[in-house]
Amino acid sequence: MAGHRFEKYITPDDDRTPFQKLLELFLEIMVHTSGDIEETFSWMKIVDEEHKITTPDYTLEDFRSDLEKNGYLSDTTKGKGQKLTGKAEQLIRKRSLDQIFGKLKKDSGGNHRSTKIGKGDDHTTDQRPYQYGDSLQQIDFQTSIKNAQIRGGIDHFNLKNEDLVVFENEHQSSMSTVLMIDISHSMILYGEDRITPAKKVAMALAELIRTKYPKDNLDVIVFGNDAWQIQVKDLPYLQVGPFHTNTVAGLELAMDLLRKRKAGNKQIFMITDGKPTCLKNADGTYYKNSNGQDPKVLRKTINLAAQCRKMKIPVTTFMIAQDPYLQEFVEKFTETNKGKAFYAGLEGLGNFIFSDYEQNKKRRS
Numbered sequence: 001m002a003g004h005r006f007e008k009y010i011t012p013d014d015d016r017t018p019f020q021k022l023l024e025l026f027l028e029i030m031v032h033t034s035g036d037i038e039e040t041f042s043w044m045k046i047v048d049e050e051h052k053i054t055t056p057d058y059t060l061e062d063f064r065s066d067l068e069k070n071g072y073l074s075d076t077t078k079g080k081g082q083k084l085t086g087k088a089e090q091l092i093r094k095r096s097l098d099q100i101f102g103k104l105k106k107d108s109g110g111n112h113r114s115t116k117i118g119k120g121d122d123h124t125t126d127q128r129p130y131q132y133g134d135s136l137q138q139i140d141f142q143t144s145i146k147n148a149q150i151r152g153g154i155d156h157f158n159l160k161n162e163d164l165v166v167f168e169n170e171h172q173s174s175m176s177t178v179l180m181i182d183i184s185h186s187m188i189l190y191g192e193d194r195i196t197p198a199k200k201v202a203m204a205l206a207e208l209i210r211t212k213y214p215k216d217n218l219d220v221i222v223f224g225n226d227a228w229q230i231q232v233k234d235l236p237y238l239q240v241g242p243f244h245t246n247t248v249a250g251l252e253l254a255m256d257l258l259r260k261r262k263a264g265n266k267q268i269f270m271i272t273d274g275k276p277t278c279l280k281n282a283d284g285t286y287y288k289n290s291n292g293q294d295p296k297v298l299r300k301t302i303n304l305a306a307q308c309r310k311m312k313i314p315v316t317t318f319m320i321a322q323d324p325y326l327q328e329f330v331e332k333f334t335e336t337n338k339g340k341a342f343y344a345g346l347e348g349l350g351n352f353i354f355s356d357y358e359q360n361k362k363r364r365s
Contacts, residue, residue: 035084147165177219180268183243198271245274
């Protein structure tokens with residue numbers, strides 16, 4: 001269990017049941033242990049021994065049994081190791097959203113607002129004459145009837161096409177986002193767990209889009225020596241590997257995914273903590289330079305930044321490290337792409353990404 005560090009657990013001063021209190025602790029530790037049920041309960045036992053969360057009337061075994069009864073853990077009678085259910089995975093994503101972005105109210109239509117006029121579900125206060133093809137729901141009947149009365153008077157009321165006016169619909173933009181997460185070994189080096197905040201942010205962003213912007217698309221990819229796509233449901237189980245940082249592979253996969261998306265607005269968010277150090281050769285071998293200053297690797301990465309710019313795909317880099325030697329590379333990459341970069345601390349990473357997602361939607365609508 002080495003490698004995990006937890007802050008002191010303070011029992012909430014509220015009226016929650018023992019199950020609810022333990023569930024909060026369980027969900028938090030599950031993200032740190034990458035979904036390892038037994039390791040999670042081992043940590044819960046340690047925390048419980050120190051802080052006396054359980055009681056003689058409600059033990060950790062009772063809690064585990066309730067997790068099964070409530071559909072958060074798979075049934076032990078099937079002869080396999082227990083796993084989180086889809087219900088539990090969604091609860092972890094929702095908790096991440098609440099932790100990072102606060103409790104968000106759902107939009108009635110769940111879409112970003114735009115200053116442009118176009119097809120959509122919400123009306124603006126702007127009006128125009130009726131045109132063939134306009135929806136009946138767009139017609140302002142009060143103003144249309146008034147126009148007919150002014151034209152023909154009360155005694156000769158006759159509503160005609162020329163009297164009809166409609167509300168303009170608000171254009172509702174859609175955004176396709178690829179979130180790239182660095183899973184190279186440095187994400188857990190030097191006693192600092194950088195992957196857990198990255199996982200929480202990814203889960204929160206996924207839940208934000210699902211609940212508030214359902215017309216948007218989010219693809220998640222991870223990159224180490226190679227890059228591959230993962231499903232949102234797999235995020236709690238994400239782990240760092242003994243990998244270098246192949247940013248090129250990540251960008252190439254992100255571009256391929258966005259080419260297939262029909263949304264007019266596309267963007268890449270990249271969470272990383274270092275310079276690119278790896279490329280994959282045509283023969284399947286790897287070209288690596290752990291120093292992170294290799295001209296060949298950097299040149300290929302910068303070239304992809306330029307390609308993204310030509311495709312009108314801005315890349316926003318969230319650098320979760322403050323090392324000065326990284327700044328030169330990030331600035332050159334960002335300038336080439338005409339994107340943005342944030343040197344984000346782990347605590348503020350979610351706020352940076354949430355804010356930038358909202359701003360990009362408004363700007364690119």
